[in-house]
Amino acid sequence: MTLPLYQVIRDDIDRRIRSGELRPGDRIPFEHDLMRQYGCARMTVNKAIGALVADGLIERRKKVGSFVRMPQLVTPIVDIPDIEVEVTARGEAYLFKLLSRTVEEGGSVLALTGIHYAADRPLAYEERRINLMAIPEAESADFETRSPGHWLLVTVPWTHVETQIGAEPAPASLSRRVGWDKDTACLVVTRQTWRGEAWVTRVRQAFDGKIYRVTASLDEAR
Amino acid sequence: MTLPLYQVIRDDIDRRIRSGELRPGDRIPFEHDLMRQYGCARMTVNKAIGALVADGLIERRKKVGSFVRMPQLVTPIVDIPDIEVEVTARGEAYLFKLLSRTVEEGGSVLALTGIHYAADRPLAYEERRINLMAIPEAESADFETRSPGHWLLVTVPWTHVETQIGAEPAPASLSRRVGWDKDTACLVVTRQTWRGEAWVTRVRQAFDGKIYRVTASLDEAR
DNA sequence: CCAGCCATTATGTATATACATTATCGATAT
DNA sequence: ATATCGATAATGTATATACATAATGGCTGG
Incomplete structure (x- = not known):
């Protein structure tokens, strides 16, 4: 059950953030670098980072780069099921x-x-x-x-x-x-x-x- | 401020779900149909639907199609800030x-x-x-x-x-x-x-x- | 010295294409 | 009849490419 490449990239970065290796405000590698690092097309890297943005872990700024977001104020998800x-x-x-x-x-x-x-x-x-x-x-x-x-x-x-x-x-x-x-x-x-x-x-x-x-x-x- | 096309498609479908026009379990149009309907490439439709999946509104099944998800059990997001x-x-x-x-x-x-x-x-x-x-x-x-x-x-x-x-x-x-x-x-x-x-x-x-x-x-x- | 312009660079969106994966359905052979 | 197999149709992933957009930083002319 091999994960799709964009998932692998997504998870790698996710892990580096959660482990503290990448801290809030840090720049993550440029899409171009990741692309060479994983030997894939930019669209694939782009999709991986897009997923991280959707999850609120990363913020992107044109020309500048992509950065780990500051942690939000504590906002737990509370399950109140039926x-x-x-x-x-x-x-x-x-x-x-x-x-x-x-x-x-x-x-x-x-x-x-x-x-x-x-x-x-x-x-x-x-x-x-x-x-x-x-x-x-x-x-x-x-x-x-x-x-x-x-x-x-x-x-x-x-x-x-x-x-x-x-x-x-x-x-x-x-x-x-x-x-x-x-x-x-x-x-x-x-x-x-x-x-x-x-x-x-x-x-x-x-x-x-x-x-x-x-x-x-x-x-x-x- | 014109929204990107994939956003427009995403929002259109979102709206049709929230209005009740598309109800849980309903099939949404095939990517192929949406592609002709909006006159765009399938990747663009695919990205729009991918966003809806990430938001939990839609579920996709290969060969079968994409469907509006059953509403989750009530799961509010509770803000407990500092x-x-x-x-x-x-x-x-x-x-x-x-x-x-x-x-x-x-x-x-x-x-x-x-x-x-x-x-x-x-x-x-x-x-x-x-x-x-x-x-x-x-x-x-x-x-x-x-x-x-x-x-x-x-x-x-x-x-x-x-x-x-x-x-x-x-x-x-x-x-x-x-x-x-x-x-x-x-x-x-x-x-x-x-x-x-x-x-x-x-x-x-x-x-x-x-x-x-x-x-x-x-x-x-x- | 400074304002303004422009080239550069990184992300943002979109396309066309290819092949993989998987469920369905019908045809075929037993 | 039924089990099997294969064609088909839909999504899933990946690529190469193109152009748009926006911020940066350096260059240039006053």
Whole structure:
């Protein structure tokens, strides 16, 4: 399984950057040099460096050369997959229980509340609103035991998401309802998604801070 | 400012995907067709589609064609910039107060604790460890009033980061020390960074959940 | 001495071409 | 009928080439 040459070149330079041999601001060899070094055409070198530029590792300036970019401010990529997917991936039984379902604002908004369970323990309380103007078929969907988030994810492609993550003490009413300790801290994830100009859904999920956390893993650049 | 042709093609297809005209799983026109449609060489079309593949919007299969990818599971990009940068960007006065500084494990680890202030209010309590084997110059750095996170960010390029975000009730000792309410929920960010094989720093920051949250904004793909 | 111009150089885009790779589909032989 | 094989069609990689663009640095004329 021999890698294509442009990949080899790309990876070589990538490695030299990550190892610290090439530091931010350093010039990488001219395309002409690389071309002779690897005994290939300039287009091949060009493609390799183009990939590094797309990955944010390198910056090019005409006539001047190509340089290792300064590292960005810390910008991890946080995976917040669908709760159902995440729970089942962990090998636990997933369950969603719908608490309430009302149609608001003259039939244009579907409002839902429910609880996500993992292995029979309440994991999160969810309040969701769905824009029926944009997603009319949501009105007839069955959310009794399937989470609306999962249904939306596989049904409606989104184009923009905004997320907030905060921490709040669990209100007493919620703690009582789901059987959490009195002084539980909730990880509160609020998310709104759009499809083009129209908002699709807005959701607020309060997780039990003791059993849920958001994780991220990132290799340089972005 | 006329865009290069491959960019135009790339953007056209991008737009057709985001508008919903081309939905996940749909085939996009064959390179041969696009080539005639735009009156250009196949390499140009190929480069345009290659860019879409790099952006995760399209998947190619030999002999079969190119298809719009299924939308990824929700994977927002969360900006967690340096606290100092974030606070000053908000136009507030930033201050770091070092609480303790010890050298541990036979001189190989520098352990620090301190508090970040925004506009004279305590924003976060920080516990940090720095690997002196990897970053010996940290031993002589002055962290009395500059946050070690900021110093590291501008001094030491990293290649890998892992972050966890959780929620915990503030321990009474901490609440007393920084003057938070008894039942404050903390947003706890734990982060470890590497430079190649060596770990650089490990930090645990407990933010006041009432005044700090992590936000994310993302356009499709990734 | 300095401003302005020009040659140089490195990247940026585009083309035409070639051959490799791989999945599909139909034809052929068993 | 079915397994095999080969033609075909689509993408994947690589080349040589050409001209465009932009910044640099040196040359030249005032």
